[in-house]
Amino acid sequence: MVLYGVAALAVCLLVGTLIGELLGVAVGVDANVGGVGFAMIMLVLVTHWLRGKGRFPEATAQGVLFWSAMYIPIVIAMAATQNVAKAVTGGPMAILAGLAALAAGAALVPAVARIGGTAEPLPPLTEHEKQEA
Known part of the structure; x- marks a missing residue:
């Protein structure tokens, strides 16, 4: 299902944001440090792992592909707010x-x-x- 691909992306984004916030606290800045980047790396690793296990159907991949097309505009919008x-x-x-x-x-x-x-x-x-x- 396409929804599973979007859900995988959402989970990766939440975990990546948490890691970015914790890294920001660790280095002493009041900001998310690399949360979106961690999320994208996690998404690549998770999807690769699921494909290897045969648990990443084409419809799920479509949900991830949809948001991967939106990745660059989202990053530009986030960078503009800093x-x-x-x-x-x-x-x-x-x-x-x-x-x-x-x-x-x-x-x-x-x-x-x-x-x-x-x-x-x-x-x-x-x-x-x-x-x-």
């Missing part, structure tokens, strides 16, 4: 955290690129598929 000017003037920690995240992301690109190996190219489209596109 007070970036205050974070930067509050000290160098915001800049250092951003630079550390940038460096870690850049360092992980080669490792992520090696995951999986090469795959066969997709077959050419049939006439029916060309008409639908």
Whole structure:
């Protein structure tokens, strides 16, 4: 059911938000630190685990796909609500955290690129598929 996919996303978002709030308390800021990111990582891990167990039907995947299409606008809306000017003037920690995240992301690109190996190219489209596109 599509509803199960949306429910899986909702549970991951709630747990990710809780983790983000706890991390914010741990580092001494009055904010959610990475809750949406934790939620998305959790969703990827949970869906991968469920697919491996054969308990992730196509209809459930459709519920997750629907919200994954909404992910970027949601993140942009959340980022727009944060007070970036205050974070930067509050000290160098915001800049250092951003630079550390940038460096870690850049360092992980080669490792992520090696995951999986090469795959066969997709077959050419049939006439029916060309008409639908």
